[in-house]
Amino acid sequence: AQSVTQLDSHVSVSEGTPVLLRCNYSSSYSPSLFWYVQHPNKGLQLLLKYTSAATLVKGINGFEAEFKKSETSFHLTKPSAHMSDAAEYFCVVSDPQGGGNKLTFGTGTQLKVEL
Amino acid sequence: DTAVSQTPKYLVTQMGNDKSIKCEQNLGHDTMYWYKQDSKKFLKIMFSYNNKELIINETVPNRFSPKSPDKAHLNLHINSLELGDSAVYFCASSQAGGGVSTDTQYFGPGTRLTVL
Numbered sequence: 001a002q003s004v005t006q007l008d009s010h011v012s013v014s015e016g017t018p019v020l021l022r023c024n025y026s027s028s029y030s031p032s033l034f035w036y037v038q039h040p041n042k043g044l045q046l047l048l049k050y051t052s053a054a055t056l057v058k059g060i061n062g063f064e065a066e067f068k069k070s071e072t073s074f075h076l077t078k079p080s081a082h083m084s085d086a087a088e089y090f091c092v093v094s095d096p097q098g099g100g101n102k103l104t105f106g107t108g109t110q111l112k113v114e115l
Numbered sequence: 116d117t118a119v120s121q122t123p124k125y126l127v128t129q130m131g132n133d134k135s136i137k138c139e140q141n142l143g144h145d146t147m148y149w150y151k152q153d154s155k156k157f158l159k160i161m162f163s164y165n166n167k168e169l170i171i172n173e174t175v176p177n178r179f180s181p182k183s184p185d186k187a188h189l190n191l192h193i194n195s196l197e198l199g200d201s202a203v204y205f206c207a208s209s210q211a212g213g214g215v216s217t218d219t220q221y222f223g224p225g226t227r228l229t230v231l
Contacts, residue, residue: 032216032217036222038156043119043224044158044222046220046221049217051217090158094217094218096216101146101163101216101218101220102163103158103160104160105157105158107156108157
């Protein structure tokens with residue numbers, strides 16, 4: 001079974017400094033990986049996804065992630081944090097089943113952005 | 116235009132009651148899902164329907180019964196509610212009908228269920 005591990009449950013950064021949210025995956029084949037964001041009391045929004053077309057994936061709001069097979073990692077980064085980035089971030093792996101996809105979520109990383 | 120909508124947004128009820136949550140998507144997608152997010156924000160898939168057929172059924176108590184009247188709707192009915200059912204329930208939809216692993220799932224705003 002595929003799985004993802006988010007290494008930090010909480011990350012705190014100052015506005016304007018870089019963001020790094022870490023995710024490691026476990027998969028017996030080339031995985032499909034996603035990062036979703038959940039703002040307080042909101043639904044989940046897709047930030048970006050890895051589809052094996054390119055190892056460096058650019059997403060919305062200046063986020064990007066790099067797929068590193070040798071390290072089984074898919075860390076999320078942003079060069080400069082903004083207050084509006086404060087949210088819960090989920091690393092997700094997708095497992096096709098039948099006519100759909102079973103998404104397996106990591107435990108989430110809460111990003112706090114301070115002035 | 117809301118792509119994936121859920122009603123109600125909040126649901127407060129007593130133990131033992133039966134309740135339903137409705138989900139509709141206007142994206143023309145073939146596949147819909149229900150997820151449960153617990154108090155620690157952990158998200159887990161419950162069910163998935165592809166074109167009105169059940170395709171994913173995780174280990175969920177049989178008090179939970181999904182119903183898909185058409186491919187744009189997937190409702191969740193819960194019988195004999197228990198305290199442990201308190202959670203946020205998210206509906207989602209995706210385009211592919213063939214289980215493409217890169218297919219994006221679009222989530223609704225969630226329904227916060229509180230069982231007293």
